[in-house]
Amino acid sequence: MxxxxxxxxxxxxxxxxxxxxxxxxxxxxxxxxxxxxxxxxxxxxxxxxxxxxxxxxxxxxxxxxxxxxxRMSIAPSQLPFxxxxxxxxxxxxxxxxxxxxxxxGSLPWFAAVMTGQTLLAMMIDHYGWLGNPRMPVTPLRMLGVTLLILGVLAIVLAKRGAEAGDLSPGEANELSPSVAVEEISKE
CATH class of the missing domain: 1.20.59 (Chorismate Mutase Domain, subunit A)
Known part of the structure; x- marks a missing residue:
């Protein structure tokens, strides 16, 4: 039933x-x-x-x-690794x-952790891995995960913007992704 x-x-x-x-x-x-x-x-x-x-x-x-x-209901060796x-x-x-x-800070960290958890949980459910019931990915679930990813990006960009606002224009420029890429490519 x-x-x-x-x-x-x-x-x-x-x-x-x-x-x-x-x-x-x-x-x-x-x-x-x-x-x-x-x-x-x-x-x-x-x-x-x-x-x-x-x-x-x-x-x-x-x-x-x-x-x-x-106590266990089965022998430990019978459990999957x-x-x-x-x-x-x-x-x-x-x-x-x-x-x-x-x-x-806590917010960028937890936003990233929750997004990683959600992405992998969606895969675990979709394929029925690790003994979970199979629940296929739907467009609505994909929308939710996409919104989480966009949320992480918004949080990181907001933090970067706040940090840049506390700096002089020259220091803020040093934080920009394009400057970081240029510095890496020089090495």
Whole structure:
């Protein structure tokens, strides 16, 4: 028996609301990690503290709920290799954001991350990769992704324009893409 349209709408609404909340609190994470990273001797030290605090919280919740030790319903060797890489992806996200957010700001970083996530998620859904249900790309989905890409470009250009407004005309010219290309080609 398939779920009713009303229950699917309810689940979708719940998922969007929780996603908005999770995305909102995720906006704080790179800034917090960036601040930590500024005051550590190496960015990986900040990653260690960030993941360490998360580990302690999950451990305490698991102890409180009485769900230790972790158990699996199948043998670990039966899982596909990619089932084990979530933590590694987290390391990439945390470490790159704690290095880059203090340099470029939260908005350009998150706009780029969300666009990358959306592009790959669209491909994952379209092809049904990684155990996901197959959901073909539609023109409306393509429009949404195109708008995200345009949004990233607008955010980056706005940041560049704001930075150029704080500079003298000569310094602003040095930031232009054509000057950067000329400098690279001279080398």
């Amino acid at each position: 398939s779920p009713s349209p009303a229950s699917e709408t309810g689940w979708m609404t719940l998922a969007v609301l929780i996603g908005l909340f999770a995305g909102g609190i995720l906006a704080v994470q790179p800034s917090a990690n960036g601040m930590l990273g500024k005051h550590m001797h190496h960015p990986l030290h900040a990653s260690l503290y960030s993941f360490g605090s998360g580990f302690v919280i999950v451990l305490l919740i698991s102890l409180f709920c009485g769900i230790l030790p972790p 990619w089932a084990w890489i979530g933590g590694a992806i987290g390391v990439v996200m945390v470490t790159t954001s704690l290095v880059l957010v203090p340099r470029v």
